[in-house]
Amino acid sequence: MVVKVYGPACASAHRVMVCLVEKEVEFETIPVNILTGEHKNPEFLKLQPFGSLPVIQDGDYTLFESRAILRYYAEKYKSQGTDLLGKTMEDQGLVQQWLEVEAHNFQPPLYNLLRQIMLSSHCGITRDEQVIKESEEKLGKVLDVYEDRLSESRYLAGDFFSLADLAHLPLTEYMVGPVGKAYMIKERKHVSAWWDEISSRPSWKKVLEMISK
Amino acid sequence: MVVKVYGPACASAHRVMVCLVEKEVEFETIPVNILTGEHKNPEFLKLQPFGSLPVIQDGDYTLFESRAILRYYAEKYKSQGTDLLGKTMEDQGLVQQWLEVEAHNFQPPLYNLLRQIMLSSHCGITRDEQVIKESEEKLGKVLDVYEDRLSESRYLAGDFFSLADLAHLPLTEYMVGPVGKAYMIKERKHVSAWWDEISSRPSWKKVLEMISK
Incomplete structure (x- = not known):
């Protein structure tokens, strides 16, 4: 199952997407319409209680805050794709x-x-x-x-x-x-x-x- | 040589100090007087080019940004003191x-x-x-x-x-x-x-x- 990235229209989601590409992790994007307030809907707030973007779902694991997501994938796939963390x-x-x-x-x-x-x-x-x-x-x-x-x-x-x-x-x-x-x-x-x-x-x-x- | 923590009077430095105590890392504090603008002096700017506190010096290694310092010590001494990162x-x-x-x-x-x-x-x-x-x-x-x-x-x-x-x-x-x-x-x-x-x-x-x- 590929990683789902919610909110591809926002800059913070682009940060997550480029990280996933560097780490050679497959993903799909799920649009969330900020203009219609979709990020404040009860369903979305179950994923991200502050109503912010992006959020990822990886199987049954959910994570938000773009820089936390970067760290998670850089660490999880340390030896896959580009090493984004440094050697020492x-x-x-x-x-x-x-x-x-x-x-x-x-x-x-x-x-x-x-x-x-x-x-x-x-x-x-x-x-x-x-x-x-x-x-x-x-x-x-x-x-x-x-x-x-x-x-x-x-x-x-x-x-x-x-x-x-x-x-x-x-x-x-x-x-x-x-x-x-x-x-x-x-x-x-x-x-x-x-x-x-x-x-x-x-x-x-x-x-x-x-x-x- | 013990770790030096610059700027013990600011809240972000307290964050670093409590982390070092949890990780059982010895440290000393070096006062930096914000009221007299000591954090904007050329000498201090060599340590922290934005003139912010705190900064640590650990031997010849210098690091700033409190949450980066937390991550560094939590990772470096993963099995010493309290584990602050989680198991999985x-x-x-x-x-x-x-x-x-x-x-x-x-x-x-x-x-x-x-x-x-x-x-x-x-x-x-x-x-x-x-x-x-x-x-x-x-x-x-x-x-x-x-x-x-x-x-x-x-x-x-x-x-x-x-x-x-x-x-x-x-x-x-x-x-x-x-x-x-x-x-x-x-x-x-x-x-x-x-x-x-x-x-x-x-x-x-x-x-x-x-x-x-």
Whole structure:
């Protein structure tokens, strides 16, 4: 039985999907319509009590929170597909560290930009130029740290591609695309090389193809 | 050489400290004065480029982000002290899931309350009753999910104490203490029993004693 991924229209689900492709785990996607509030229906809340996406079902095992799902599959299939965790305990610690940085430093300002620029009509908010300016400044400072880090190592956690890099794919794809902030990547030499490398992986191209259908 | 924990005055560092006590890892604490901006000094930024706390140094290995540090020590010393990860791969997945819930659902509204009620003078913000009301409502909804979950299992990830429970200790201690929201725990039978149990662990009592000095 293949893994079911609920919510393929959301960025966090793309994070799970690219991980499953890297780990060579078969999956199918189950649409959940956020616009009609399907994620708040009693049936869905049995799977995810907070009404958030994505959720996976693997046989009778259910798991939510995208970064928890990444860790589960990276660990469960450690020797299948791409190793996304690092070889030594210390490398693995650094993968966890940069995965936390993605969640707590990188995502919040970028999500604000995305919400203001791409989703303001859906979210029922009025576009606020001050929030856009502040979020862009915050994101710029985070990317300055990335630039330093990536001048020392090819990927965030070291010289190996890992969950830490993979977790950045979905939102950065929006950032360089519809959010219109590609210049923030391009003006930073090492960040730019890193982005070119991770976004051209066959796994990510496959996910982009899947979600464009 | 014992582990160095920078920033013992902040809640996230307490999370690391209680983990090290559970894992029977010796450590010493290194004060970092946030009020004088020591965490933004060039020397400190070499350890933690975002200027956040805590950071650990273990010999020549440096790691930041409290939940990454928890995972590192829980994995490195899996068979020493309390097992904080769960026995099966599926249990470990649930530990990761609830650890993410703590970070993304539980902490944000509680941190807002803490900031408004305890830290408004330090943070240079004016206390906003509307933010307090909304944060309390959000936190209440999260605790309702916890109440359901804890009616089915003794701890968040199952019938074993794990990183997922441990990560809640520092901010919940503030919540029932200086933030003045103990009633939100007490009025939920299973959350209340869970809190009584995890907060009376010798490890947490030891950390409370260390930070009260």
